[in-house]
Amino acid sequence: MCLTESIQYSGAYASMGIDNSSRLDRFSNNFRVEVVRLNEDDMEFDMIVIDAAIANSFRRILIAELPTMAIEKVLIANNTSIIQDEVLAHRLGLVPIRVDPRLFDYLSENDQPNEKNTTVFKLHVQCKRGSPRITGMMKMILLPR
Known part of the structure; x- marks a missing residue:
């Protein structure tokens, strides 16, 4: 099962007193990559505690930049x-x-x-x-x- 959450606007819950804006220090402390499988032909990994839009950006960069x-x-x-x-x-x-x-x-x-x-x-x-x-x-x- 793949669980992803995405809030498009960082001030979406500001009226309720919730700050869900992205902070680099919080991101760097929580984000991690776990390698599931690695062999000569491919690599499978999980990016944990990351927004789906940012994960998609990494995917697009890998597709475009691999020679x-x-x-x-x-x-x-x-x-x-x-x-x-x-x-x-x-x-x-x-x-x-x-x-x-x-x-x-x-x-x-x-x-x-x-x-x-x-x-x-x-x-x-x-x-x-x-x-x-x-x-x-x-x-x-x-x-x-």
């Missing part, structure tokens, strides 16, 4: 599926790539693709009626220096 890489350009040689090339390219762009973006340089318009700024994948898949779903078919190709 990630995704597929940008797709060359499709032969697509015989019912999925259009544009839709397939878009869906491939949604797949997160498990590489450290800090190890790569940004590719500018004048740069040639090399191992410092580009990762190339090759995907060759066939789907026959009734066959099981196949995962992990993308193969990384290293570019020469």
Whole structure:
């Protein structure tokens, strides 16, 4: 069960003599983070004694600021599926790539693709009626220096 409370206006109960404004000293004394699960792929934690709006702000910052890489350009040689090339390219762009973006340089318009700024994948898949779903078919190709 998740219990959250949120008061949008700090003076909401001022007429009753209640001060529910945020104070940094009270927040820092009561706020704590408990790590529930931590492994190579993800981390689950609880933020205790925090307003839901502030917790959502932390969530949005983590989503926006974590460095990630995704597929940008797709060359499709032969697509015989019912999925259009544009839709397939878009869906491939949604797949997160498990590489450290800090190890790569940004590719500018004048740069040639090399191992410092580009990762190339090759995907060759066939789907026959009734066959099981196949995962992990993308193969990384290293570019020469």
